[in-house]
Amino acid sequence: MKNTIRVQRAIKNITQAQLAEAIGVSRQTINTIESGKYVPSTVLALKMAKVFEKPVEELFELEAGD
């Protein structure tokens, strides 16, 4: 699964730590999500969508093989 969280953060101009705080996870967890090492739960994905005010589909995208 691909994600555009790094881009969305740049647009909103917030750091990993600020995003982490907003959705109640650690800064390191945001890092593992951004680098594609960890696929977050639906709850977490929806919380991120709320922070960025975008639909979830704009943050996460299925890849071939998923």
Added chain:
Amino acid sequence: MNTKLLLPRKFKYVGMILTVILMSFGIANMYFEFMFEIYTPFAVQGLLDSSQPNELTDEILGGGLIISLMLLAFSKEKIEDEFVSKMRLESLLWAVYVNYTLLILAFFLVYGSPFFDVIVYNMYTILIFFIGRFNFLMYRHLQTPEND
């Protein structure tokens, strides 16, 4: 995140201290015949034993060490998010695999009375392997550099 089954974080420190103390006594008990010499005030009918007052070293050290290892293993992390839960479960799976692989090896490699030691250690190793693995993964996770 559902963390109902985890203990508050302060228990981790209690567990750490108790583990060190009880493990030292445990080793003293296994190799230097250390005993607390505390007896039950009455005769105890064990499940299989004849009835007589029971010396409590096994109960104190065995029960105590399991409880302190569980405190150490199952208390919350500073930030207990879903990635931490995932590492927790994966470490538990890893610990079960490693523990029983080693036990199977011991079946083939250790015979006679030394096997008794294997059984004694095996009561605790599953928790010890879990604690080691989980804390290693946690340490590596927290080392993740800031990447903005």
